[in-house]
Amino acid sequence: MQDPQAQSFARLRLRLTPLRSVEASIVESLSSPGELAQTRTQNLISVRTSRSSHSPASRSNTPEMEEYEDVYAHPESRWHRVLYRCMRTTNAVPGRASTSQRSEMLPDDDDAPAVTLQACAADMRQIWGCPVIQQYLKEQGLFMEEQSGLLILAVFSTTSNGSLPKAISRPMANDILRTRVKTIAPTETVLPNLEPGLEWRLYDVGGARRQRAKWAPFFDDMDLIIVLVPVSAFDQVLAEDKEINRLRDSFELWDELCQTKALHHIPTLLFLNKCDLLDKKLKAGIRLAEYLTSYEGKPNETKKALNYLSKRFAAMRKDSTAPQNTPCYIHHTSVVDIETTHTVIAYVRDKIILGQMRDSYFV
Structure with a gap:
């Protein structure tokens, strides 16, 4: 007889199957037409290859569909184009987009994802709150907080009658801070x-290896450069190169930036970001020294680790060819912390205005 718990998981899996259509709908709205066609072709080939490699007896175990990779908004997607046009025509004032603009951005069945989420809400809460699932995630070292688009907190706030909160269809500030738009x-x-x-005017440039050294000559007239380093990614590798540790890559990116003469005159802010996730990982027993050998023998504590990383980045800046009189500031941040983020943005604003006043000889 099959284990009752296994049967329960099988039923949950079956009831949550509609979530795949939600994922496909969201991916379609965020992707460019060419990218979407390529993704569909790759998924079709992957599924066919997988099926052909299985014997008839084992075909029942064939995956239902290939999983999507990390979801991000493509600059050529319909969503991104309409968003940009709305920002320009409404002067970035919320709620003033016209009905035609909103209808262009959303398909006719734009409520379908919300309806599906509402129908699956109870099962989503059940599987997320299952001790077996949580124990498995802990054993595998999987931190779902790092996955883009995770709105599990909104599911937790589901009311007793099973209806979803407005945060699902109208994201709140906390939801927006937990989303990502990948820079390509x-x-x-x-x-x-x-x-x-x-x-x-904010210019977001890619930090991926294939995008470096291409944008610097075109941004030599900026007021400020902000570099975000996800310190919680010390145990992860690059998507484009599985042999390179992400923290090590951040050190290399910082060194390249400090050595780029075209940017030497621009003040720089280095944000050691995702400190909250770093704290969770270190408290979960993941040792920083296993991935950063120079940290060997030091306490596996968040404050100590951040101080060490700050000193190392500062030393790299000092040893580079960057002029010592060009301001460089290092801060520990967590962008999901609204109060801290507000303080950081106010700090950035003050630095920019002070620099402009200095250039104009007002100070």
Whole structure:
């Protein structure tokens, strides 16, 4: 007789199958037409190859479909184009997008994902709260907080009658801070109405290896450079090169930036980000010294680790060809912490304005 717990998991798996269509719908809205066609072709080939490699007796174990990789918004996607147009035409004032703009951005069945999530909410909460699942994730060293688009906290807030909160269809600030838009090309974001008389222009450039050394010559007139280093990724490898540790790659990126003469005159802010996830990993027993040999013999504590990383990045800056009189600041951040993020943004604003006043000889 089959284990009752195994039967329960099998039923849960069957009831949660509709979530795959939700994933496909979201991927379609965020992808460019060419990228979407390529993804479908690759998935079809993968499934056919998988099926052909199985004997008839084992075909019942064939995966139902190939999993999507990390989801991100492509700059050429319909969602991104309409968002940019809405920001330009409404001066970034929330809620002023026209009905035609909103209808263009969303398909006719735009409520379908929310309806499916509502139907699966109870099962999602059940499987996430299962001690067996949590123990397995812990044993495998899997931190779901690092997965893009994880809105499990919204599922926790499901009301007693089974309805989903508005956060699912109308994301709140906490939900937005936990999402990601992967950078695959330099993008510009204009925020004209944050405060009177001041327009922010943010240029996001890729940190991936294939994108480095290409953008620097075009951004030598910036007011400030912000570098984000995910310190919680010390036990992970690059997506484009499985042999390279992500923290090691961050050291190399920082060194390249410090050695780039075209950017030497621009003040730099280095954010050691995702400190909250670093703290969880270290408390879970994952040792930083196993991935960063120079940390061997030091306490596996968050504060000690962050201080060590700060000193190492600062030493690399000092030993580089960057002028010592060009400001460089290092901060420990967690962007999902709204209060801290607000303080950091205010700090960045003050530094930019002070620099502009200094260049204009006002100070």
